[in-house]
Amino acid sequence: MTSLTQLPAWQQLQSLSRNLAGEHMRDWFNQDPGRADRYSLEACGIRLDYSKNLINDQILAGLFDLANERQVGNKRDAMFAGEIVNHTEGRAVLHTALRNFSGKPVMVNGEDVMPEVLATQDKIRNFVERIHSGQHKGYTGKPIKQVVSIGIGGSFLGPKIMFEALKPYWHQAITLHFVANVDGCHIQDVLSGLDHEETLLVMSSKSFTTQETLQNTLTARDWFLKSGGGRQDIARHFICVSSNIQAATEFGIDEENIFPMWDWVGGRYSLWSAIGLPIALGLGYKHYRELLEGAYAMDRHFAEAPMQQNLPVLMALLGIWYVNFFGAQSHVLLPYYHYLRGFPAYVQQLDMESNGKSVAGNAEQVDYSTGPVIWGSEGTNGQHSFHQLIHQGQVLIPADFMLPLNVHNQNEAHHAMLASNCFGQSQALMQGKSYDEAYAELAGKGLSEDKRVSLATHKTMPGNKPSNTLLFGQLDARTLGALVALYEHKVFVQGAIWGVNSFDQxxxxxxxxxxxxxxxxxxxxxxxxxxxxxxxxxxxxxxxxxxxx
CATH class of the missing domain: 1.10.1390 (Phosphoglucose isomerase, C-terminal domain)
Structure with a gap:
């Protein structure tokens, strides 16, 4: 047994999980009308209803004991303080510094990183304003109307998914395109419909050597040159986010148009850095700033709220509960909002690349599960495909439902129907349908007794399937920033409990x-x-x- 599984809290939780045999959430709700109020939290514009989980006060106390025994609070404080928490690479982990609006310094190796962070934010703002105002023009004098963002991993997923989620706020002067896959079909499709004279290409690669990103950028340069641009014109149409200034300038990029990266920012957390420049170009700097501010608000909540009222801590512990004490191997994210449809893919990288590990920080092979498979799709599409497995399959699949209470240009009939499906699915997962209920429904259908019994058996759903429901007033940039930071910190807490390094790959x-x-x-x-x-x-x-x- 490992040090984690020998902890008193772990042993207690194992016992409590066995004691739940025969218990059903449906009965808990019948016995306790106040359950939903007691098991709900709200912070940073996000309300979490976690009442439809296989928990009671004793189980929650045991989970918080586990967090304390694994020193989650101390590890969190060490991360915010700039200590070396990515121990295998000897790095601090400070994506939180990129959205730090406290005015306080953040020290790394004795140096305050905030002046450079703030200078980069100013540089982003100034560049975006020059593009949107038409001050920065292409080499023939045409204003920039098309932006192609070239990256991979977090340098692609972060900007793309945040931009798509905030479609109601898109800036009308710019059309934004994203390319990641090294499959040549993708970039050829994107470039074929563009005018090179009004196109800006943003290349994001810390090293300027990432295989997929570099090849796509070389292809874009060939396209630009073959379309009529000269090598001297590359500086007007190509910019990059990189720490390799020499390689970027040799490529032809103006040094003024090179935005910095730091080794204390991991790729899957990089959207908060200049990697987020395409978001600012696509939305305008005001909304990009609000995205950072929302994440900062969640940072403060995570750092300051007591464990029992802390959204990231609570969601992380619920995940631990199912992965390690019920054998859950996956977790499904179900955004009931079309523009948030890419969010499961974002969290998939964030979670699985961070905690998909089998060795703890002390180089000890772990004997417990870490990092569930993260997957999902937008509602209500998933209801007509994989929800069947969640309802009646033999595997336990915890779910996170997400719904904005209001949307832009809201059609009341559509939105009410969307919400009813979201709430109905979470209710169905919780309460299920008993054999007696299914049998009663078939009365008067003209069925033989044998057929009625057989069909009732097939229509029986066990329920007792756990889910969270996250509600927010409207998915604006500030709320989205808070939502992303919520999942970032959830992943951190789980890694801290499992004892893995969540920041290498x-x-x-x-x-x-x-x-x-x-x-x-x-x-x-x-x-x-x-x-x-x-x-x-x-x-x-x-x-x-x-x-x-």
Whole structure:
């Protein structure tokens, strides 16, 4: 057994989970009319109803004991203070500094990083204003109307999903496009419909060597040059976010149009840095600033609220409860809002890349589950596909429902129907349908007794399936910032309890290295193949189909 599973709180929670056998949430709600009020919290414009969870006061107390025994509060404070919490890479973790509006310094290795952070925010604001006002023009004098953002991972997902979620706030002067996949079909599709004279390309790569991003940027440069632009014109149409200034200037980018990155910001947290420049270009700096302010508000809540009233802590503990004491292997996110449809994919990277680990910080192999599979889709689409598994499948799948109480240009009939589905699904997961209820529903249907019994059995749903419901007044930039930070801190708390480093990603790095080794063999047809038999055969088939690669 590991140090975590030997803790008194862990042992107590194991006992409490066994004691729930035979208990049903439906009965708890019948016995306690005040359950929903007692098990709800609100902060930063987000209301969390967690009453439809397999919990009671004793279980919650045990979960908070576990957080205390794992020193979650101390680890949180160390992160905010700029201490080295990414121990495998020897780095501080300070995405929170990028949205720090306290006026207080944030120290890393004895140096206050806030002056450079604030200077970068000013640089973003000034550049966005120059684009939107038409002051920055293309090389032929045309104003910039199209922006292509080229990145991968967090440099792609963060800007893309935040921009899509805030569609009602899009700036009318700019059309924003996103490219990530190295599959050439994507960038060709995007560039084919653009006028190079009015297009700005934003390349985001800390090293300026990320394979997918660099290749897409080279393709974009070729397109620009073939369309009529000269090498001297690249500076008017290409900008980048990178720490490799030399590589960027050699590419042709004006040094004034290079925005900085820092090694204390991980890729999946980078939207708060200059990686978020496309968001500011697409929305305007005012809404981009509000996104940061919403995240800052959640930072303050996470840092200051008592554990029992702390939204990220509570959601993290509920996740721990199901993963480690009920064997849940996945967690589904269900945004009932079309513009938030990409949010599950964002949290998927945030959570799975952070906590998908099997070694704790002390290099001890863990003997408990970490990092559930995160997935999901917008409501009500999922109700006609995978909800069936959640309702009647044999696996426990906790769910997070999300709904704005109001939307832009609201159609009352549509929105009421959307909300009714959201609330109805969470209710159905909780209460289910008993065999007796299903049997009674079939009375007078002209069925034989055997058919009625059989059909009632198939229509029975056990219920007792846990879910959270998150409500917010309207999904504006400030609320979205708070929502993203909520999940960031949830992931941090779970990593702190599991004892894993939530801020490295060695599993990602290995695939990159091997992929580069294989690429060299693909591009040199006479190179000896010295991989495993399967990989050698796959390369041979590719070479035969692509003799000119």
């Amino acid at each position: 060695w599993g990602v790095e290995l695939g990159k290295v091997l992929g580069n080794n294989i690429l060299a063999k693909l591009q040199k047809a006479d190179a000896d193949l010295d991989f495993d038999a399967s990989t050698n055969a796959l390369i041979s088939h590719f070479r035969q189909a692509n003799p000119g690669a």
